[in-house]
Structures are given as structure tokens and as C-alpha cells.
Amino acid sequence: MPRLELLAELKGHTDRVWSVAWSPTSNILASCGGDRTVRLWVPTTSELSQWNCTNVLEGAHTRTIRSAAWSPNGRYLATASFDATTGIWERDANGATLEGHENETKSVAWSASGALVATCGRDKSVWIWEVEADNDFECISVQQEHTQDVKMVIWHPSEELLASASYDDTIKIWKEDEDDWYCSDTLEGHESTVWAIDFNKSGDYLVSASDDKTLKFWKKCSPDHVDGNVGKHRVDPKWKCIYTLSGHHQRCIYSVSNGNNDHTFNYTMVASIPSAHGVADINCVQWHTSETHSNLLASAGDDGIILNEYVS
């Protein structure tokens, strides 16, 4: 019977852990949270039951670090902080600080090519930055169509297509059109804050997690008005909710992770750990990004970090 087994507990953070992120190129887990530090963890045994914190990145942010994201080449780590800035970290280098949001920055994401970075925050805006030489980042677009706090941004796994999730209960899809970014679709259906979103590997599906205690699955479909309107309107794919999964969670769902090995979603519960973090909230779950360790699930909670192995 498929199950999740506890592999390790990663201890070191002195406050709530908000987020974890697996390096796409090596077996490193980054974590961040209320203690304003980022910690990097590497395994010391081949069974992955022991992990050491090899680096503590601190001093750059003056408030909670809400989330972290690795660049596709694994060279940079970006961090979004309540201090309104986004930090860019590079080994043995000075890094960079992206400024512009009015207040709490909540999420940061790298596009598949690594050429673009997106950030979002409580000021209801989504910013798109171009990565230039010498750790220089230029803001190329600021989108303000969400009517509330933007909780999370994530890029499509291969295209330059951005998705954002908001306290306004919607998800928006952003595209570029001749150097201009625009909202190509608004996904409505959740009844409360959308906390997290993830694409499947091919990017045809999107999954969202909400305060309304449901997960929704969205499929990229043909544009709604192909006939007659071509040329009048931009013809963009329409994302349609094809399934709502409810009844499994009694409280807000803060995080969702698709993992690396699925091409379509499975709507059946295959394994669960009740009270995985005891009485503490779980703020983030992330499947390992590599094929070799794709059965490894890291979770961050108000009490710390644990690693679980999915055994099928």
C-alpha cells in the first residue's frame, strides 16, 4: 500500500518556517521563515536520513522571509521578504536586492529559461524583471489587475507564461505581447484566498489550493470566442476548472506541489499523514525536483521542516 514515511527532521530555524525549495541541479534544500534567515541543507548519508545545515544566509532581510526560489541553473537563490525587497543570492558573490514593492513581498519565481523573474506582494501588484549581466535586474512590467494581496507567482514549465494567485480569490495568467505584458485570463471559482498554484510538467494543467479548503484543477482549453472575433480580441487559451477536490482538509490549504513525474493529475487520495507536523500548521510542501529523488517530499511548518519519502 502506498504510504509516506518520515525520513528526517531538519532542525535549526528559530521561528515558523514559511517555505522550502529544492535546488533543480543538486541535492540541496533551501528553507526560510520568520527568523529572517535562509538555511541550506544537504544530506550526509546516502539513505537521506541525516541532513546538515551547511549555510545560514542572513543579514540581508530585516523582516520575515516568506519564500525562496532557485534559478533553473541552480546558481542563484531568490528570496521574497516582508521587508518589501527581493534578495538574489549567489555563492561567493555579492548578490543583488530588487526594490520596488510598497510593502510585503510574498513570492518570487524564475522563468524556465532563467531570463525572467516575477515577484508579487501585498501591494496587489505583480512585477516582472529581466535578468541582465552582472547581477543586474531591470523591471520590465508592473501589473496591477488583482484587486487584493497577491500571494504567489509561478512560471509555466516551458513558456514565458506567468500565473498569480490572490487574496481576491482569483488566479490570473499573464502573457507578453510585443514587449507589453497583459492579463490573458482570470480563473474564477475559488470562494476564498488562493494561496498556492502549480503547473503540471507539460504545463497543460494548473492546480490551485485555497482557504476554501479545496483544490481546483484547471485545464488549458481552446479560446472561448474563436469564431467571428479573431482580430478583434487577442485569442488566448481559456483555463477551465475541470475538477474540484474537497472534503480532505478541514482548514485552509496553504500549499500544493505537483512534483516532477506526473503528466496528468490524479484525483484519488493515495497516501496521507494525519498531523504530520503535530498540531502545527503546514505552510509549504515541495516534491524534490530530480528524477532520482522524485519520491522525496519536504514540508515546512510552524514547528520546523520534515522530509518524507513516498513509498509506492
Add this chain to the structure above:
Amino acid sequence: MPELINANPTIYTPSKSSHRIETKDEVNEDIEDIIDSQEVFDLIRSISDPEHPLTLEQLNVTQLEHVTVDDANNHVFIEFTPTIPHCSMATLIGLCIRVRLLRSLPERFKVDISVRKGTHQSEIAVNKQLNDKERVAAALENAHLLEVVNQCLSTAAMRGASQKIE
């Protein structure tokens, strides 16, 4: 002095029955006390109002019957009643209640806080903000706001014992 949102609030006198009478079982240290609505009400009744030298109980903002505790399922639900439907202090009052319970209740409890239905013109917005843990965490990193909250909580330990705030 800035203009008060509600210059002349109605002041309520708590009934004597709102004071706890200790039972034999509660005094007996061999019996584990479950946390009940009276216990939780005692934690929040003496929080000071942000703009009056009065407690939330004296202003009838908090009431025992609007505190629901499910000890077995680790759940607390608090409804509070702003003194006026356009009270701009509602979010702050709710935040004070949340912080008080964060600091006093065992960690196992999940707490939901709402404006009592129909008592505030922005009740949905206020409720959403009060129950968003990220917004609460960010608010508590704001030194000025935290100072205001701590000020309101400075009387909370009275647990309804004395009704006069100096």
C-alpha cells in the same frame, strides 16, 4: 486629541454570574481541566478598547455566549460585536483578541475570529483579514502596531476581576 470613532459608547456592567465559581474538580490537581468557553472568555474580557479606557466586556464587544470552544477538536471560535457598524477599530480589536489567544492558549488550538454577523458594514473583509495568518504575521512585525496591541493587552490579565482601568 484625535476625534473618537465612537465618542459616546454604551457602557455595560458585567453580571456577577460572569465570574467563575471554582468547582471541586477544578481545584483537584489530579483532574485535567478542559478548556471551556468561560476560560477563553476570561482571557479576552479585560482587553482594553483601543480608544476608550474601558474593557471589551464593558463595551459589550465580547460576550461569553459568543465564545465557542471545542476542546476535543482543538478549536476556538470567537465572535465579537463592534460598538458601531462602521467602527474602523474592528480589525485592531480582532487582532488584539487573536494575539491574546496566541500568547495564552496551548498551541494545539486553532482559533477563528469573526465580527458577529450583521454588526459591521465590512464584516467579510474584516473577517478575512483577521483569519489570514500571513497578514497577521506581517502586522505583528510592525513595531507601531505591536505597541498598540500590547497597550490594549496590558489589562488583559485582570480576567474580569476588576472592572476599573486606571
